[in-house]
Amino acid sequence: MATTTNSLTLTSTDLFDDSLSISNTSTCYKAGTTIGLDQTTGLTRTYLTATTVIDLFPVVKGTTNAVENGKVYIANLSEDETEFVTINIGDAVIGRLYAGDFMWMPWSPRAQHVNDIELAPSVATGMHVEFMAIHNFANIYPTGVDS
Amino acid sequence: MATTTATITLSSSDLLSNVLSFSDTTTLTLAGNATGLSLTSGLGRTNFTNDPVQGKVIYRSDDATTNGANKVYLKNMSATATEYFTVYIDQEEMGRLYAGDFAFFPWAATGGVKEVFTTTIGGTWVVGETFEFDGVLITAATTSVNSIATQVNSAYYPNWTTTIANSDEVTFTARHSMDAGTVVTATADIVIVQTGGSDATAVVSAAAMGTATSSDIIVVPSVVTTMDLEHILFKQ
Numbered sequence: 354m355a356t357t358t359n360s361l362t363l364t365s366t367d368l369f370d371d372s373l374s375i376s377n378t379s380t381c382y383k384a385g386t387t388i389g390l391d392q393t394t395g396l397t398r399t400y401l402t403a404t405t406v407i408d409l410f411p412v413v414k415g416t417t418n419a420v421e422n423g424k425v426y427i428a429n430l431s432e433d434e435t436e437f438v439t440i441n442i443g444d445a446v447i448g449r450l451y452a453g454d455f456m457w458m459p460w461s462p463r464a465q466h467v468n469d470i471e472l473a474p475s476v477a478t479g480m481h482v483e484f485m486a487i488h489n490f491a492n493i494y495p496t497g498v499d500s
Numbered sequence: 501m502a503t504t505t506a507t508i509t510l511s512s513s514d515l516l517s518n519v520l521s522f523s524d525t526t527t528l529t530l531a532g533n534a535t536g537l538s539l540t541s542g543l544g545r546t547n548f549t550n551d552p553v554q555g556k557v558i559y560r561s562d563d564a565t566t567n568g569a570n571k572v573y574l575k576n577m578s579a580t581a582t583e584y585f586t587v588y589i590d591q592e593e594m595g596r597l598y599a600g601d602f603a604f605f606p607w608a609a610t611g612g613v614k615e616v617f618t619t620t621i622g623g624t625w626v627v628g629e630t631f632e633f634d635g636v637l638i639t640a641a642t643t644s645v646n647s648i649a650t651q652v653n654s655a656y657y658p659n660w661t662t663t664i665a666n667s668d669e670v671t672f673t674a675r676h677s678m679d680a681g682t683v684v685t686a687t688a689d690i691v692i693v694q695t696g697g698s699d700a701t702a703v704v705s706a707a708a709m710g711t712a713t714s715s716d717i718i719v720v721p722s723v724v725t726t727m728d729l730e731h732i733l734f735k736q
Contacts, residue, residue, distance in 0.1 A: 356514060357511070357512035357515050358510070360509045361506065361573075361602060361604055362506070365504035365505065366503070368503075368540060373543075379600045380600075384596065385584070386581055395516075423595065426508070437532075442594055444592055445591075445592035449531065449569065450606050454569070455524045455526055456606055457602075457605070458595060459601060460594065487515070
């Protein structure tokens, strides 16, 4: 089994009267166990030149995945503060990642196009994004391409 | 402006044949500019102990700016590996947070429209007659419709806020966006109890239906025994 460690810190000295300091570390385990997740899509970096919606981690057509404890990381590498990518899951809009923002969330894709994670750039002038899934799903494509 | 920094680090020495290690840091700013986010819900901790299992709305879309650079942090405080929270945006499942897991993600906070209606206190009122709405009973202290409107406006309603537009008109606004159909009927469920043959009225003179939000953050625990969730919203 693999051991993948994730940590997140949230800090501010002036958001409150007192300091804010939240620090967490967790290990990426398979659902309901202490066995580490053992697959990853790898950290993908891509340059998007259209506002077309893309499916980041497509499920293999005609297959299903068990309910699991996958993890997703997405970052908008743009340095133009007006540029954002809109992140969707299934029929819901999660939110916008503005320049420099990142996200980390659990994910359990059951079947193709059911709760896919999709990304759409706000501009067609070119944006770099990074994304990665750590998982143990039997049926997602190893590359982040549209299906 | 405030400066709030988020840093994520991912590392593994055995997930791949080579070491995986990367880190990313961002400053939380308003949408489209470099001004720091200055609003937050504060760090909250919510307990779930319900039989049968019952989910809770952690953040309502009404509470943040739609398409703002809002950020949500959630953490499952359980130490039991099998216990998890299922996280939803509206009715869409995002995934499960198992024991010790956390999430940090942007939030569109797509809001709906709050229902609004205006009622006009009219007719002839007798002291002691009552106006009842949303479980709140108002007893007329005078015969003046303007004074009764003031009494109606001064009360606290669990699901509505009120203002006085004109001296005898009270406007009710729902606290949350929803599509509950409350004002479909002209009475808006107001009950007037008349005494002594009076013709006291509270006619709904204007109304606008609401629409439901589409991105409330909802979590559902996996067990009926106690589980805690920590959470914070940074918003604009």
